[in-house]
Structures are given as structure tokens and as C-alpha cells.
Amino acid sequence: MRAEQPLPHHRLPPDSLAELALGEGGPGTVDLLLGSERSRRLLLLRMLDETTDLGPAWDLLSEAQRRSPATVDDVLLYPQTGMWLATALRRLRGTTAHQDEAPLWVVLGHISALAAASALRAELDFTIDVPVRHGRVPLPTLGCAELPVTAPWTTATVRAEAGHAVVEAAGATVVVPPAPGAPGPGWHPLRRLVVGPADHRLEVALDDVDPYRTYSQPTEPRPLPTATSAQWRRVLERAWEVLLREQPGTAEAMRRGVLSISPTPARERFRPRSATSGDAFGGIEASEPDDPVQLAATLVHEFQHTKLGGLLHLAPLLAGETDDSGELFYAPWRDDPRPLAGMLQGVYAFMGITGFWRAHRLTAGDRAAVAHFEFALWRAQTARALDQVRGHPRSTALGAALLATLRERCAPWLKEPVPDEQAAPARLCAADHAARWRCHHLRPPAQAVAETLRAWLAGEDGPPASLAAPPEVVPDPSARWLDSLAMLVRHRLGSTDDGRSWAEAPEKAAARVTGALPADVLLTDALLTGGDATAASRAYPAHLAMEPQRPSTWAGLGRALALTKTAPAAARLLCRYPERARAVHEALLHATGTPPDPIALATWLGRDA
Incomplete structure (x- = not known):
């Protein structure tokens, strides 16, 4: 890796800060956040290298970067890479809140899988050992090989020569297809969904194979049935139509800032589960939605968290590194009391949700009653939460300005007419x-x-x-x-x-x-x-x-x-x-x-x- 080059200082210009303070943020602002995330990932990778010996993986990753810098950047900025980096460093420090069942050597060895994926995409010849997790070998951004291995944790060898790549272990060989997005015997590709018209296209990974795709605890690869992935594609296509029609500015920013969706099974109607992580910028974990409108709302909700997480990596909104004051608040979207930092995240996310239903109720047709109810409910709940935290003494100047701006934006929404029914x-x-x-x-x-x-x-x-x-x-x-x-x-x-x-x-x-x-x-x-x-x-x-x-x-x-x-x-x-x-x-x-x-x-x- 090119460690000798100094990393840039990242600052958001006033217009980008103003966008984010409103709960918005266009493509240019998202690009700035992505640039800062790249630097952060490189810093975390260097910290990991200084803490433990990354050996051949570091050398192979460096060679791939020399051959194809853009390829390594793509792997580095993949949401699950950020999740892995944070998980590995927390495991080394003993500060992880959730215990990953994988041994530490498997967690650290994931760098070899990243290096192999980067080298394959850079068309290098190489040989490297990578971890096997319950018979599966995930290669981030590419897919996952499945081998007849009985041990829960072991290693496999990835070899590439003249464009031909294989994964070998336990006397078995899985050929990585020349186009890794294609399926093959023992090979589950990382599916990529492309929806929307050519000039407003959304391209995201439907990630069911990377162990760091679930937030905040890793889970093993679980490839989706073909019919399920096809259903995700259909629902995402229609959800994207809703967003392009009703929230074109947000949709345009999502094209840069939503990089992967990690699908989980459907839940009870009207109770989807979704999650993001500040360590996995651009990644969204989401249960299979009831319908396209629910998925559109989920994307808006989690994209709000993504933007705020990127901003928090650049500037604190609350004084102090941790929310350890013991002060707890009523969060109208949760069952449990929340600390101040959690309230800030929730307020920002539900400003987006309120704005979504505010627009959608005008085009919802025979489902307008539900949309009016959602808008009326969430504008009141968000305003209530804002009233609790505004002027809090722990807010930094930027945090206070953001909360004040959000409150000013929410106030006129409370006066908009909604049918009394x-x-x-x-x-x-x-x-x-x-x-x-x-x-x-x-x-x-x-x-x-x-x-x-x-x-x-x-x-x-x-x-x-x-x-x-x-x-x-x-x-x-x-x-x-x-x-x-x-x-x-x-x-x-x-x-x-x-x-x-x-x-x-x-x-x-x-x-x-x-x-x-x-x-x-x-x-x-x-x-x-x-x-x-x-x-x-x-x-x-x-x-x-x-x-x-x-x-x-x-x-x-x-x-x-x-x-x-x-x-x-x-x-x-x-x-x-x-x-x-x-x-x-x-x-x-x-x-x-x-x-x-x-x-x-x-x-x-x-x-x-």
C-alpha cells in the first residue's frame, strides 16, 4: 500500500454543511464524505498493520494497488471492508460489544481474502491462503466459494494464473468464473442489482455472502435462493421509481452513497428491520420488504444514518467521546430509553422518514390513508424528540446548529393539513x-x-x-x-x-x-x-x-x-x-x-x- 503519501485533510465546505444540517446532501457532498471515508479506511488499515503482521496479504494488496489503484479503492470503500476493519481492531483491543464466533486468526485473516479479491480484479498472478468459514470462502466484492470442508475454521488456497483462478482446500477445487458475477459449480457470485433509467441508474450489491454484511455482528455467508434475489430486484426497481418520482434529489445522492444492501428474511407486516453502521458507509442491512414503498422508506431512513455517520467522522456534534453521562431520553421510535447520541441519530433519520411520507401521501392513490397517517405520526414524534434535545449543553456549535435547523424545518410540517380520519x-x-x-x-x-x-x-x-x-x-x-x-x-x-x-x-x-x-x-x-x-x-x-x-x-x-x-x-x-x-x-x-x-x-x- 502507498503509505508514504500523506493523507489529505478533509473539510466540508459551508454549502455541504448547510445541506446536511437540513437533512439533505447532494451527490457532491456525498462524494466528499466518501473521500473522507477512504482516508479513514487507510488509516485503520495502517493501524491494523502496525498492531499485527499482515504478511503476504499486505504485499499482495500493495501490488494490486500499483497495478490498479481504482480497483483497490473499490474494495477498500466497500461497506463490509469498513465493518471488518473496525471489528478486527476491536477484537485486538478487547473492546467489541458482540463476540464474533470466529477465532481471532480468522478475523485477521480476512485481509488475505481482501487482497485475493483485489488481485483477481487487478488481473495479477498470485497464490495466497485465505480463511474458510464453515466450508465457505468469501472473496469480498466478488462472491463466495463453497468447499466440502468439515472443520468450522481452516484455510484454503486461492491461485490465479493467466486469468484462470481457483480456490482449493480438502482436495477439492472451485473454479472462479472468468466473469466472477456469473455462477458456477461451488461458486456463489455477489449479485449486483442495476435498476432505473440509464441517466438515473442505481447500482448496488445484494450482499448475501460477505461475513461482515450484517451490523454490528458478523454472520456466515448464506446465499439467497434465485427466486428470492429476483424478488429483491423487482421490489428495488419499483422502490427506485418511487424515489426518482417523489424525492429526485435524495435519489441522486443515493446513487453515490448507497453501495450495498444486505438482505435478511421478511418480518411481521409493517415491522421491517433495517440497520446501518458508521463503520460501513454505504451499506444497508434490510429485511425483505412488504412492498416497494416500504423499501423506499427504508432506503431513505438508512441513508440518513449513512450521511450523519460520515459527518460524525469529520466533526463532533456532541462534546465528549462517549455518551457515558447516564442521561436517557424518550425516543418515540424505540421501546427502550436512549442516550443523547442515539437521539441525535434517530432525529436525523426520522426527519428523512417524515419528509418521505410528506411527499408520498400526495401520490399514494388508494393507499393515501396509510401515508397520511405515517406523515402525521412521524412529524409529531420527530418534533417531540427535537424538543427534548434542543439546546442540550453537550451539543457542539455544529450540533446545536444542526438540531436548530432540523427543528425549523419540521415546524411548518406540523401545520400542514392532514385529513382528520x-x-x-x-x-x-x-x-x-x-x-x-x-x-x-x-x-x-x-x-x-x-x-x-x-x-x-x-x-x-x-x-x-x-x-x-x-x-x-x-x-x-x-x-x-x-x-x-x-x-x-x-x-x-x-x-x-x-x-x-x-x-x-x-x-x-x-x-x-x-x-x-x-x-x-x-x-x-x-x-x-x-x-x-x-x-x-x-x-x-x-x-x-x-x-x-x-x-x-x-x-x-x-x-x-x-x-x-x-x-x-x-x-x-x-x-x-x-x-x-x-x-x-x-x-x-x-x-x-x-x-x-x-x-x-x-x-x-x-x-x-
Whole structure:
């Protein structure tokens, strides 16, 4: 490698910073971020070379660079290369958060696979040993050879001469096709998807073979069936049409900054999983989408993370290297409390999501109801998150300016008209998620709960004033599926029937959404039809009687009581401070062995709330 040449200093000009502060960033800005990522990768590679002996791999990589610098740059800038570099250095330092099952020598030996791939693409003659992972030999950016090897970790030899390349181990040989993108016996090529018109074409790798394609923990190569990869191509083609039509500026930047998609199996409807890593600029891990619109939204979401990750490699947005203050916040898109750095990432990503639905709702046709709901929900949730972190003392000048700019951009979105049929459910779903989060993660002072317990047992008129003291954030690892009400609304809005089956068979409808209760279905039905929520207000106490340790039930009960306009004190308490009811209810159950009537308790607690 050309280590003797000094690396350039990278700075973003004011116009690029202004673009990124808005949540945008054109192709030129993305190119600047890519240039800084190249320098960062070279620095990490040099750090690795100084820490351990890279031996023949370093020499071969250097030779490939002399022959074809652009080829080595392509391999170096591949997202999974960045993920491997970070993983290897963390393994050496003992600071990795997730333990890779591969031995350290296999992780470090991946440099040989990178060198082999670079040399093959540079058309060099060479011989080098590379790691074998459970019978598979991944060659980054090219593909993966499969050999009849029984040992989980061993080595194979890659040979190339006069344009003919093979991978050999255990007496078996796999020929690498002259065009590595073509399949062959024992060879799984790295598929490349090319979609869109010639002047606006997106080219990405559909990576199912690189062990560092999943973030943040490596996984073994799992080549996709041909039919599945074909489905990905079809959905990506249509998703790209959506982005070109509705967000052409973002799409043009994606052409430079989205380099690979790592597919994972489909998940529950409306609950896709996607991820990026600051170490893997341009890489997106994504579950198989429900439809092209969902994939388009996922690409926007993760591209936001990609841009912010690139910016963070150039300039800090928060003071201090780590978010170790212990301060935690409510993130409306998560089940768990988040540190400040996580809030910053989420705000930036969901500004992109909000902008996507803002544009898409105008062209969504018969799916406009879902799009209006998504826009109304995420503009409110993003604004709420921005209000929590704006002006935070840990923000640098750049961080404060970015958050202020995002808030200014979001503010007029809150005033844009949305049909009440979707705006009202969005408001209630936002409030419901916050209440469920409070139930799980906020704890009133223990002394106040004890005083309240005594007051209830003594028959006093109301709870002591101490119960109104600020609660403590205590992360509850059992918190899951706090978005169940929003998921049920999405199912209803996206359904072609009139929803009668929901009210008639709430247990069956609840089974469609993990974490949902039949009472949640009844509440959703009342919310969307303007019907009576009495059935829901009766169902929630029944659920509490069966599962008193299910915190989210308190939030649903509060929402149902608010809709029925019965027990207003209980509704007010449960919508605002459901954690108080949960804590006192649990204390009474523990002390007496008999749970109190939840509505009566909430009414008593809510007299002065």
C-alpha cells in the first residue's frame, strides 16, 4: 500500500454543511464524505498493520494497488471492508460489544481474502491462503466459494494464473468464473442489482455472502435462493421509481452513497428491520420488504444514518467521546430509553422518514390513508424528540446548529393539513406510545409509593403529594412492542374490508400484531370508527386481572376511558402518569395479595393529577 503519501485533510465546505444540517446532501457532498471515508479506511488499515503482521496479504494488496489503484479503492470503500476493519481492531483491543464466533486468526485473516479479491480484479498472478468459514470462502466484492470442508475454521488456497483462478482446500477445487458475477459449480457470485433509467441508474450489491454484511455482528455467508434475489430486484426497481418520482434529489445522492444492501428474511407486516453502521458507509442491512414503498422508506431512513455517520467522522456534534453521562431520553421510535447520541441519530433519520411520507401521501392513490397517517405520526414524534434535545449543553456549535435547523424545518410540517380520519389516530397513537413507555421505564420514588400504599389502606381521600415527585428513568428490558396500537391502525387503514371482523373477533385480529391485546383491537376499532370504547374499557381490566405485570395495559385503559368519557380522573391519570398506577398497583398486590380494582385505584390516584 502507498503509505508514504500523506493523507489529505478533509473539510466540508459551508454549502455541504448547510445541506446536511437540513437533512439533505447532494451527490457532491456525498462524494466528499466518501473521500473522507477512504482516508479513514487507510488509516485503520495502517493501524491494523502496525498492531499485527499482515504478511503476504499486505504485499499482495500493495501490488494490486500499483497495478490498479481504482480497483483497490473499490474494495477498500466497500461497506463490509469498513465493518471488518473496525471489528478486527476491536477484537485486538478487547473492546467489541458482540463476540464474533470466529477465532481471532480468522478475523485477521480476512485481509488475505481482501487482497485475493483485489488481485483477481487487478488481473495479477498470485497464490495466497485465505480463511474458510464453515466450508465457505468469501472473496469480498466478488462472491463466495463453497468447499466440502468439515472443520468450522481452516484455510484454503486461492491461485490465479493467466486469468484462470481457483480456490482449493480438502482436495477439492472451485473454479472462479472468468466473469466472477456469473455462477458456477461451488461458486456463489455477489449479485449486483442495476435498476432505473440509464441517466438515473442505481447500482448496488445484494450482499448475501460477505461475513461482515450484517451490523454490528458478523454472520456466515448464506446465499439467497434465485427466486428470492429476483424478488429483491423487482421490489428495488419499483422502490427506485418511487424515489426518482417523489424525492429526485435524495435519489441522486443515493446513487453515490448507497453501495450495498444486505438482505435478511421478511418480518411481521409493517415491522421491517433495517440497520446501518458508521463503520460501513454505504451499506444497508434490510429485511425483505412488504412492498416497494416500504423499501423506499427504508432506503431513505438508512441513508440518513449513512450521511450523519460520515459527518460524525469529520466533526463532533456532541462534546465528549462517549455518551457515558447516564442521561436517557424518550425516543418515540424505540421501546427502550436512549442516550443523547442515539437521539441525535434517530432525529436525523426520522426527519428523512417524515419528509418521505410528506411527499408520498400526495401520490399514494388508494393507499393515501396509510401515508397520511405515517406523515402525521412521524412529524409529531420527530418534533417531540427535537424538543427534548434542543439546546442540550453537550451539543457542539455544529450540533446545536444542526438540531436548530432540523427543528425549523419540521415546524411548518406540523401545520400542514392532514385529513382528520388519519390525523386523530396519529395523535392518539403518539400519546399511547409515550404512555406505554412511561409505564415501563419510569419509576416514582419508592418512598412516595410506600406512603401512597399506606394512604390507600388507611382510606384517605387521595394520594400524598410526594407521589407527584419526578420519576426516575429505570430501563425495563421487558419493554417490547410499544407500537402495537399504531400497528393495528396501519393494518386497519391498509385493509380492504370495513373492519367488522375486528370488532367481532378481536382475539383473531390481535394475533396479526405481536404484542397486541384484544382490548387494543377494540380500542382501535372505536378510534377509527368513532364507535363506543366501552368494550375496550372493560377488556383492559380483565387483562390486568390475568396479567397484572403487563405495564402497557394501563396506558390502553387510560385511552379507552378517555374515549368513553367515563371515570375522567382515572383517564387523566392514566394518560399522563400511568407509571404511578402501575407502581402503586404492584405494591398493593405485593402487600395484600389482592389486586385493587384498577379503575377505582386510578380514579383515587388521579384526583389531584
